[in-house]
Amino acid sequence: MTFFLQALSSGLALGTVYALLALGFVIIYRATDVLSFSQPALMVFGAYWTVYFATVIGWNFWVALVLAAVIGAAVGWLVERVLLRPLVGRPPFSAVMVTIGLDIVLRVITDDLLGISQRTVGDPFGLQVVNWGGVTIPRSNIATVLGAILVISLLLVFYRTTKFGLAMRAAAFDQEAAMAQGIPVGRMYGLAWALAGSMAAIAGTFISMGNSSLSRSTWVFALRALPVIVLGGLDSIRGAIVGGLLIGVIERMVGAYQPGTAPWLGAGFEQVVPYIVMVIVLLVKPYGLFGTREVTRV
């Protein structure tokens, strides 16, 4: 039981980070119909600034995290404004290509900033654990779950109650009708990218806390959020959250039990679990668990 609970807690922590990453993809997709392949690089790039402010300059970790989120937002906004806005009205395919190119460019820049070493993000948790009735849980995992809950709640409140959140939902539903109400749809695209950029920075920081660290290879991690959005549905906020948690937990459960029960599947089998879950779900529900839109292009 202890073993199970430990796997569950680490799965939830992983899952909330997947959810944050998936939300970035979904926010952009809902707003612009473009699947952004630059989220992985935005994640590492954004998280680098936590490293920079917290360990290079030496500011408080949470301050550094907030600044990184702000920089992530600014970069996301800039990318939309400069690279993608001119492509509005063209087939989404060209925009997707731009996001792939951007991912490569950002990665080159980030690799340069990071160097080849593992960089700690300067979080205050280190290897500390709490012990709840025999279940030991890393403090960083608890912080990740609470932090993600906070961020996701803020996002939902933003969508539900603010003028801009409402305008984004309206524009996502019917772009022309939104324009006819006086909603500047282009600005909503920029806002979507800004939100996604900051979520990526936060996710990248969270995943590098505790006994992890930020390095060039953290990039790969964000690719595992792709199965999450396919699982949850490309345009579903709820799907990103549920899908993220589901895949995080399944992945860690498999990681915990598979070596003992099915060793013949080999070491590191958990890494492919997200993709296996994705394929199974797609066979049953082609638009994902909560998706509505038909995915025709890319």
Place this chain on the structure above:
Amino acid sequence: MLDVRNLEVVYEDVILVLKGLSLQVPDGDIVALLGPNGAGKTTVLRALTGLLDVHHGEITRGEVTFDGERISDREAHHIVAGGIAQVMEGRRVFAELTVEENLRAGAYTGRTDGSTDRVFDLFPVLADRRKSTAGYLSGGEQQMLAIGRALMADPRLLLLDEPSLGLAPQLVEQIRDLIVEINAQGTAVLLVEQNAAMALSIASHGYVLETGKIVLDKSAEELLADEDMQEFYLGVQAGGGRRSFRDVKHYRRRKRWLS
């Protein structure tokens, strides 16, 4: 006052749809824009509100001014902020949002404090259903919501694209009365309709548009008395004749108007 001069609109760089169209909507008036399917009525509204881009259309000649200011090259949200709101063809309510959220979306430009009082006074049924998802409203209620949403921008000029389309006669009458009331509150109205009888019963002036050109431009009274008008637009309404028949005759007669 809205002033449209010699407007020429082209889609996809080659499809000429409006061919030098001029019309005016004086402050506080109701003006009707009539015409058969495909005449270009919706295109006129798109040109007025900066929505041609979305349809790969472009104004190639002429200009639109509102109170003397040129608006034909402004973006949609600036035009709404400048006091022109529209109810699009087919209602286009945000079906996933609630009635209240639709109205709030209409108030985006912030010309008002976002109060829903005026809309709920005009459309009490919307007040009762403010928390309902707009997609579940009936056709008539959705049309009221679409009008209410446009009013949230507190327009000085309201453009309506076939508000009676697909509604039962009783509802058409109700919508007509509401348009009169909105107008009486000081909002000028450009009413695009195929239902000429309805539109002319409340308009002070009317234009008839056929294949991108204004073929009749008269006061509502004169139009109601006009022989061609009676035969091809008003007679059909009363007699309920089929469109195909009308279109054939229409074509023959149109040539005479144009020559």
